[in-house]
Amino acid sequence: MTEVHVIGVGMTPFQRAAREDLAGLAREAALLALRDAGLPPAEVGGGFFANVLGPQLTGEMTAGQFVMATVGVRRVPIVNVENACTSGSTALWLAVNGIRSGEFDVALVIGAEKMSVPGLGLLHGGSAEIETQLGLVMPASFALRAIRYQHEFGATERQLAEVAVKNRRHAAHNPLAQFRDPVTLEQVLASPLIADPITRLQCCPMADGAAAAVLASGRVARSRQRAVRVDAAVLCTGSYENPADLVRWETDRRGCQMAYERAGIGPQDLDVVECHDAFTIAEILHTESMGLCGPGEGVRLVEEGATALGGRIPVNVSGGLLSRGHPLAATGCAQLVEIVQQLRGEAGARQVEGARVGLAECMGGDQSADAKSCTAIVVSR
Amino acid sequence: MKNELPPFAPGIFRLNGAGTPPVLLGSRCPDCGRHCFPACDLCPDCLGTPASVELGSSGRIYSHTVVRTKPPLGLPAPYAVGYVDLVDCGLRVFALLDPAQIGRFSIGLPVRLAVAALGNDGHGEPRLRPYFTADLA
Numbered sequence: 001m002t003e004v005h006v007i008g009v010g011m012t013p014f015q016r017a018a019r020e021d022l023a024g025l026a027r028e029a030a031l032l033a034l035r036d037a038g039l040p041p042a043e044v045g046g047g048f049f050a051n052v053l054g055p056q057l058t059g060e061m062t063a064g065q066f067v068m069a070t071v072g073v074r075r076v077p078i079v080n081v082e083n084a085c086t087s088g089s090t091a092l093w094l095a096v097n098g099i100r101s102g103e104f105d106v107a108l109v110i111g112a113e114k115m116s117v118p119g120l121g122l123l124h125g126g127s128a129e130i131e132t133q134l135g136l137v138m139p140a141s142f143a144l145r146a147i148r149y150q151h152e153f154g155a156t157e158r159q160l161a162e163v164a165v166k167n168r169r170h171a172a173h174n175p176l177a178q179f180r181d182p183v184t185l186e187q188v189l190a191s192p193l194i195a196d197p198i199t200r201l202q203c204c205p206m207a208d209g210a211a212a213a214v215l216a217s218g219r220v221a222r223s224r225q226r227a228v229r230v231d232a233a234v235l236c237t238g239s240y241e242n243p244a245d246l247v248r249w250e251t252d253r254r255g256c257q258m259a260y261e262r263a264g265i266g267p268q269d270l271d272v273v274e275c276h277d278a279f280t281i282a283e284i285l286h287t288e289s290m291g292l293c294g295p296g297e298g299v300r301l302v303e304e305g306a307t308a309l310g311g312r313i314p315v316n317v318s319g320g321l322l323s324r325g326h327p328l329a330a331t332g333c334a335q336l337v338e339i340v341q342q343l344r345g346e347a348g349a350r351q352v353e354g355a356r357v358g359l360a361e362c363m364g365g366d367q368s369a370d371a372k373s374c375t376a377i378v379v380s381r
Numbered sequence: 382m383k384n385e386l387p388p389f390a391p392g393i394f395r396l397n398g399a400g401t402p403p404v405l406l407g408s409r410c411p412d413c414g415r416h417c418f419p420a421c422d423l424c425p426d427c428l429g430t431p432a433s434v435e436l437g438s439s440g441r442i443y444s445h446t447v448v449r450t451k452p453p454l455g456l457p458a459p460y461a462v463g464y465v466d467l468v469d470c471g472l473r474v475f476a477l478l479d480p481a482q483i484g485r486f487s488i489g490l491p492v493r494l495a496v497a498a499l500g501n502d503g504h505g506e507p508r509l510r511p512y513f514t515a516d517l518a
């Protein structure tokens with residue numbers, strides 16, 4: 001099978017009220033990735049543009065073709081992608097499969113989101129109408145997981161909050177993260193309750209931002225020293241089984257397991273991980289789903305420092321969604337940008353020493369106590 | 382008087398008058414036995430044609446939380462929600478919990494269905510919504 005490599009990455013700062021509009025943010029990330037790859041845009045054979053809110057906020061369709069044209073990508077197939085929080089990683093999945101199929105040798109993937117717009121309320125993740133009508137908002141769906149988790153495993157609110165402290169500590173070394181000041185456990189716990197037991201500092205903030213990657217076949221990537229190989233890219237969908245187990249997330253486990261099998265590795269082989277820490281409890285559940293520890297052991301992993309920079313398996317050294325902010329469609333691409341920089345040894349003060357194998361995990365959408373979409377991408381060098 | 386208000390959505394619950402608790406409505410597929418809430422007209426497992434059934438009015442709390450952000454749809458601030466395991470059919474359903482009992486919910490607590498004016502239709506008109514309440518001492 002054709003090998004696929006990441007040969008260029010780039011991302012904008014993630015921030016509130018960015019000066020640029022959606023297209024401007026997307027173009028900036030794309031230019032950074034193309035320059036990083038050192039590749040003329042005429043070499044790009046396919047484009048994938050991920051964005052969630054644009055069409056609904058502005059009514060604009062096919063934003064991807066517009067953006068790609070501004071960076072010299074024309075004539076080739078271009079697809080606009082929406083898959084909630086996994087939009088960016090779904091676009092990566094499409095690009096990987098397009099290259100593997102032989103359709104093109106080089107693809108440009110952009111994830112971009114502009115969220116600082118008037119009147120944007122709490123996002124409900126596209127829940128079924130009935131659940132929304134009965135008051136299901138995103139923080140509530142994770143709070144319900146947290147309360148159940150605490151009940152089953154005796155985890156404390158302090159233990160959950162440790163995730164926010166850790167990821168903020170990481171973000172101090174990421175100049176592109178929205179929040180870089182450290183927070184104490186006391187500050188996290190004292191911030192306003194959003195949905196018990198989740199406080200504001202345990203919820204990822206909104207952001208404007210974009211991230212991009214240039215992917216290429218082994219033939220194109222062969223001579224490139226900084227190329228990072230994609231060993232597995234998995235996209236899967238919820239099973240919506242009822243009753244759903246809120247603390248052993250079957251869809252998440254299935255996605256990660258499939259990625260390990262395809263990459264021919266196990267969780268013990270990972271050096272660095274980015275996961276979808278939209279809320280503190282989410283990172284705990286994901287670390288367990290990824291098999292970094294057993295069920296109920298995720299909080300201990302954080303407490304012992306295993307998932308911190310310098311620990312056994314650092315998780316979200318970028319600062320994660322909790323510190324970076326979560327520009328929906330940009331997040332999946334930003335995770336890959338971080339892992340690629342880590343494997344290249346270019347992550348500066350947040351470098352995980354000797355990182356060789358990385359995993360980016362992402363989930364999105366909410367239906368019947370399940371995620372609608374889950375991605376897991378394994379890369380190595 | 383208050384029960385003359387329209388429900389927030391059709392086909393979700395049935396009021397049974399004084400002395401008899403309201404019940405949740407759903408469907409059951411005669412071919413594979415799958416229950417759905419709310420009722421569906423096509424079984425998502427075998428594409429059979431489900432029949433309408435009552436899903437009962439009693440359950441146990443599987444998880445619960447209190448939402449303290451600005452409530453949507455005119456729901457009370459704060460409001461409580463949870464997942465409730467229905468005793469009769471085994472479905473785990475997302476539901477509102479009695480806003481008057483905030484702070485008193487626990488996992489495993491037996492609850493029963495009630496219906497009252499709770500929140501609105503998105504345009505400020507009050508609506509009936511089902512919620513689960515506990516018989517607390």
Ligand SMILES: [Zn+2]
Pocket residue numbers: 410411412413414415424425426427428429
């Ligand atoms: Zn059926």
